[in-house]
Amino acid sequence: MWSERFCFLFLIFYVFTPVSNLNAGNETTTQQAPSESVARDLLYSQQWQKSPHANHKLANEINSGAMANPSNAKCLVCHTSQGFIQWAREGFTPFRSAVNSSGGGFMPTILEDETALAPTCIACHDPQTEMTKGTGGNDPMLRLKSKPRALLGGFKIGNVGRGAICMVCHNNGQGLTNDATTPVMKSARAPHKANQADIFMGENFFFVKTGNPAYHVNAIYNTCTACHMGSTYKQRHPTDHSFQATFEICYACHKEFDPMDVKYSVLWGLETLKATIDTAITDFAQTGIDAGKFRLLNMNEDEKVEKDYTSFSEGRISDVNIRYLYERQVIEVKVNGKSYLTSLDVIESKGFRLLDSVQGQIIAKAAWNLFMIDKDGSFGAHNHKLISEVIKETLKKLEETDFKVIVPLPN
Numbered sequence: 491m492w493s494e495r496f497c498f499l500f501l502i503f504y505v506f507t508p509v510s511n512l513n514a515g516n517e518t519t520t521q522q523a524p525s526e527s528v529a530r531d532l533l534y535s536q537q538w539q540k541s542p543h544a545n546h547k548l549a550n551e552i553n554s555g556a557m558a559n560p561s562n563a564k565c566l567v568c569h570t571s572q573g574f575i576q577w578a579r580e581g582f583t584p585f586r587s588a589v590n591s592s593g594g595g596f597m598p599t600i601l602e603d604e605t606a607l608a609p610t611c612i613a614c615h616d617p618q619t620e621m622t623k624g625t626g627g628n629d630p631m632l633r634l635k636s637k638p639r640a641l642l643g644g645f646k647i648g649n650v651g652r653g654a655i656c657m658v659c660h661n662n663g664q665g666l667t668n669d670a671t672t673p674v675m676k677s678a679r680a681p682h683k684a685n686q687a688d689i690f691m692g693e694n695f696f697f698v699k700t701g702n703p704a705y706h707v708n709a710i711y712n713t714c715t716a717c718h719m720g721s722t723y724k725q726r727h728p729t730d731h732s733f734q735a736t737f738e739i740c741y742a743c744h745k746e747f748d749p750m751d752v753k754y755s756v757l758w759g760l761e762t763l764k765a766t767i768d769t770a771i772t773d774f775a776q777t778g779i780d781a782g783k784f785r786l787l788n789m790n791e792d793e794k795v796e797k798d799y800t801s802f803s804e805g806r807i808s809d810v811n812i813r814y815l816y817e818r819q820v821i822e823v824k825v826n827g828k829s830y831l832t833s834l835d836v837i838e839s840k841g842f843r844l845l846d847s848v849q850g851q852i853i854a855k856a857a858w859n860l861f862m863i864d865k866d867g868s869f870g871a872h873n874h875k876l877i878s879e880v881i882k883e884t885l886k887k888l889e890e891t892d893f894k895v896i897v898p899l900p901n
């Protein structure tokens with residue numbers, strides 16, 4: 491069924507677009523015969539179909555409202571072609587504050603069941619625009635040209651070339667979260683797994699200075715697409731529409747160090763950070779039990795939460811495992827050998843909710859940093875300097891805090 495729908499879209503794409511018009515990308519391209527462009531577009535279509543962008547199932551699940559309350563409409567701008575195109579026509583205006591369609595700003599329309607399309611060709615490419623010839627060669631008719639703009643994530647992007655079209659979707663999309671905007675975390679939130687532009691532009695971390703873009707923003711022309719579509723830096727043609735990057739590409743510009751060292755150092759950092767957070771939570775909980783007061787709200791995997799707290803006045807905490815459960819920080823924990831799963835913000839030690847204590851705030855912020863690095867999925871490739879600093883500063887903060895002492899937040 492989806493392939494039919496895709497063919498239909500593809501047809502529209504062709505009707506509006508003389509294929510030779512799309513023969514763009516870089517200066518060294520020579521005009522191709524129409525048969526070659528058809529072969530190329532077929533290749534792109536095969537690559538795209540294997541890419542995560544072709545996930546119509548997720549698009550429809552989100553459209554159905556199964557995943558978000560109260561409003562799934564705003565999810566559609568990044569998760570469906572229809573929502574994205576509607577949003578593009580509105581000039582990609584931020585609409586974060588408008589939760590319902592009567593609230594002023596733009597809100598995409600919920601689609602009929604099973605009609606949502608994941609990001610297809612016509613999401614990124616506008617078949618109706620005029621071809622223009624810029625300094626970077628022919629224009630691939632992207633719906634978004636690079637110019638400074640605010641993202642839903644609450645920060646601006648500047649001169650990022652063709653990467654702009656990626657960043658408008660690949661950002662956390664929930665406004666800013668850092669020491670200045672969020673001195674106190676009110677819930678044990680975790681980022682949306684779409685935070686690549688945040689990392690690239692140096693945003694959304696605790697314990698470090700934010701707002702400094704990665705060296706690569708200026709160093710790599712067209713940013714995201716250079717590494718993920720293999721185009722600009724190698725003048726490779728055709729471009730790669732599977733959108734996958736590997737550490738191999740680093741060798742094109744770097745001889746002075748082994749890029750794999752970047753990946754291994756971040757993997758080590760993630761592991762160490764997680765272990766240190768697990769230990770901090772263990773200390774926090776054990777201190778409560780030792781004082782005769784620890785409790786949690788148990789839940790099961792499909793997120794049914796028990797109404798009543800389970801309380802413990804003695805015993806042993808073990809096997810703490812902090813985990814990401816769709817934008818939330820949760821832990822698996824054994825108390826006296828029995829396993830529980832609980833949201834981090836509902837555990838209470840010595841009568842204090844974790845987030846109402848100085849030590850608990852450090853745990854939740856450290857875990858936010860952990861999930862920012864983990865969910866980005868680039869192992870430091872997107873901003874190694876910042877990521878190594880975040881790992882260092884977060885570990886330092888955890889190491890200089892005694893989690894066996896529980897101090898309530900002032901007021």
Ligand code: HEC
Pocket residue numbers: 512513514515516531534535536538543609610611612613614615630632652655712715716719721722727728729731
């Ligand atoms: C997620 C966004 C996205 C999707 C989906 C997408 N493209 Fe592209 N496409 C791009 C970007 C970005 C470029 C420019 C890459 C560069 O050179 O930096 C591009 C370049 C092109 C070009 C220019 C020729 C070239 O190789 O430089 C053609 C043709 C093209 N895409 C066709 C397609 C077709 C056909 C599909 C659907 C099967 C598709 N694209 C899906 C983002 C997308």
Ligand code: HEC
Pocket residue numbers: 552557558561562564565566567568569642658659660661662663682683684685816817865866867
């Ligand atoms: C600003 C754009 C944007 C918005 C708004 C957005 N998403 Fe996403 N979402 C993405 C991108 C991009 C990815 C994939 C990134 C990756 O895999 O690294 C993603 C991934 C996901 C995933 C798969 C990864 C996971 O965490 O399991 C789910 C599920 C999801 N989104 C649900 C939603 C829901 C529900 C909403 C609305 C409440 C929403 N998204 C709003 C951009 C967005």
Ligand code: HEC
Pocket residue numbers: 542543545548567568569570574609613614653655656657659660714715718719733734735867
């Ligand atoms: C219309 C919004 C949108 C745009 C534009 C977009 N993406 Fe995505 N991208 C998504 C969504 C949604 C997913 C996740 C789908 C899923 O999880 O099944 C995704 C997934 C990915 C993934 C796979 C992530 C993983 O966890 O495996 C990569 C890599 C990626 N995108 C790169 C890019 C690049 C590079 C660009 C720019 C050329 C781009 N995307 C533009 C929405 C977008």
Ligand code: HEC
Pocket residue numbers: 653656657660686687690706710713714715716717718735736737739866867868869871872
């Ligand atoms: C310097 C090259 C480079 C640049 C620039 C770059 N990336 Fe990446 N990206 C990588 C590498 C390398 C990985 C990790 C691939 C791996 O080993 O799994 C990655 C991982 C990702 C992933 C996760 C893929 C997965 O399988 O989980 C997404 C999504 C992504 N990048 C999107 C982007 C976006 C959006 C931009 C622009 C803001 C961008 N990238 C800029 C190199 C780059």
Ligand code: HEC
Pocket residue numbers: 704705706709710711723736737739740741742743744749752870871873874875876
């Ligand atoms: C198109 C060329 C290009 C590619 C591809 C590229 N880089 Fe870079 N990178 C640069 C330039 C230029 C600088 C800035 C050098 C300077 O100022 O000393 C830089 C700086 C760096 C730095 C030092 C700054 C920092 O953030 O710590 C690291 C580490 C780095 N790159 C890692 C990588 C990795 C890992 C990859 C592959 C995923 C990669 N680079 C791919 C051009 C590139």
